[in-house]
């Protein structure tokens with residue numbers, strides 16, 4: 125069975141895929157991006173080619189090259205690199221999984237197929253199982269994001285007995301606001317030592333209360349340091365201070381500002397260019413950034 129070097133926990137930055145203004149991937153900034161995460165944000169785990177990284181908008185060869193670059197640049201600097209390998213085509217997903225194993229990633233994650241959708245738990249598990257089997261030495265994470273996939277199968281239902289079907293299953297990336305489902309996942313799998321990684325950054329504190337062991341999100345690219353302070357406050361049971369942190373990071377200005385900040389790293393996908401225009405309205409808030 126796959127076992128990670130150590131359990132994936134704490135903050136995991138869902139990385140942006142840097143693009144040039146001509147729509148090509150800007151590989152040249154990834155090394156700098158790694159240093160920024162580690163040195164400025166105190167974040168040493170990353171989630172590549174996910175929602176934030178717009179993995180599903182990239183070609184398969186682009187996804188492979190992006191994954192390779194992160195693994196190369198992150199070597200000896202990052203703790204864990206998880207590659208999202210979900211795709212509509214099972215074969216493509218398996219190809220990406222094999223590639224992640226070949227380049228030395230630390231884990232793979234997969235979303236539910238979202239066009240012709242699995243209609244029940246067993247169909248979804250079978251898809252995930254086939255992908256996981258293509259990389260039998262890599263820890264496997266299910267990426268639950270029902271608002272985007274439209275696949276509403278409850279994570280708690282999916283996790284029931286999952287390791288019997290997917291021996292490499294190591295955890296759940298839960299990007300949904302249903303804290304009842306999340307809490308039940310944690311509660312019903314206490315013996316399993318799974319990683320429960322929460323993915324709605326604005327609600328992380330509530331998820332910690334429900335038993336989250338870590339978090340994957342876009343805001344940890346630029347609020348990593350501050351969110352680590354919230355985790356520390358929670359750890360020492362200083363809930364009032366933890367709540368103060370969470371209330372500040374819930375502000376919309378922080379979310380938009382973060383997207384615009386990414387452009388200073390040379391990260392500028394078409395989506396980010398649109399957001400950057402929006403962000404001019406928030407320019408005055410840039411002082412918040414360094415506070």
Ligand SMILES: CC(=O)N[C@@H]([C@@H](O)[C@H](O)[C@H](O)CO)[C@@H](O)CC(=O)C(=O)O
Pocket residue numbers: 138139171173174175176177299323324325326340341342343379
């Ligand atoms: C829908 C979405 O993009 N959700 C983000 C959150 O980090 C989100 O950006 C954050 O909570 C701000 O709204 C993550 O769950 C996505 C993620 O981890 C990924 O990029 O794969």
